[in-house]
Amino acid sequence: MAMKFSDIRSGLKKGHLQLWGGAFFLAAILWVFVISENRYTYIIEMPIEVRNIKEGKTLKGEVVPTADVRFKATGRAILKTLLLKSISNFKMVLDLEKISTSYDFDLNEYYDKYSQKVVVPSGFELEFIEVVRPDSIHISLDEVMEKKVWVIVTTKIHVAPGFIQVGELRYTPGEILLTGPEEIIKEVDSIETKDQSFENLTSPLNTTIPIDLNFPRVVASSHQFVKISADIQSIGERIISEVPVEIINVPEALRVFPSPSTVSLTITGGVEYIAEITAGDIKVYLDFSKQWTTRQVYYTPNIEVPVEIIQWRDLSPKNIELRVTKIQL
Secondary structure (H helix, E strand, O other), X not given: OOOOHHHHHHHHHXXXXXXXXXXXXXXXXXXXXXXXOOEEEEEEEEEEEEEOOOOOEEEOOOOOOEEEEEEEEEXXXXXXXXXXXXXXXXXXXXXXXXXXXXXXXXXXXXXXXXHHHEEOOOOOOOEEEEEEEOOEEXXXXXXXXXXXXXXXXXXXXXXXXXXXXXXXEEEXXXXXXXXXXXXXXXXXXXXXXXXXXXXXXXXXXXXXXXXXXXXXXXXXXXXXXXXXXXXXXXXXXXXXXXXXXXXXXXXXXXXXXXXXXXXXXXXXXXXXXXXXXXXXXXXXXXXXXXXXXXXOOEEOXXXXXXXXXXXXXXXXXXXXXXXXXXXXX
């Protein structure tokens, strides 16, 4: 059955009345609460700040970062705290000046004795009652140790079809400085980056990756990230001509002449990389002491190309003639 317009308008009016009624009721309760001089108790979460650790010492383990603290105040003071606490300097101070190795703080006993260490900014009329949670904190100190450790990059790089990574992955820093409790730091020799992979790359990679600092907060690191870079190039081919043929391990009494004295070949690799390759970067040679025999005239040379070249082919000519003569004394 279709709803009439008058029914819709009536429903909207009822909904508005309920919304307005709820807002008015909430405002009235809040107004009574604010102007009331009655005192209430309220629990506030406050950060714990550790101070005055002895020189050469550091925390051996993490300290609970916050405490739930019960205060007494008027409704107005509590409302002000609710509104402004996030931008105000509330904190619970733990002073470790007299601690050499370890100590168990009974928080209520400690703050009853040192109430000034419950830091409430001026203008907030709150009366400290007790610490609700935790009831105690164990403090343990250790010698401070600094140590340089190697960074191991676990990043995986995958290039798109038709492309190649030229050279190794480059990264900096290669080592970082860790500072913290000797018990933890002395066991660490290297640290890895967080697992991360890059897929189908078609251009050079330059980015940062986070170091996997899987330590308690008491350990500080000189670096949080590692800068990495990889040279990604499209694959191409190039003919290299006039590559000299070298004869090695020739006896002193002989002279050996290759014919022809140069060859050409085709190399495959990153287009920018192979564009810089010269004939001098490629080694074509015959090992006289291992390959030469009086029954043979033509020989297949050995080819060595830079490691970044994917492959070589089409050697021309494929065989080299050796002409051997004795040196006349």
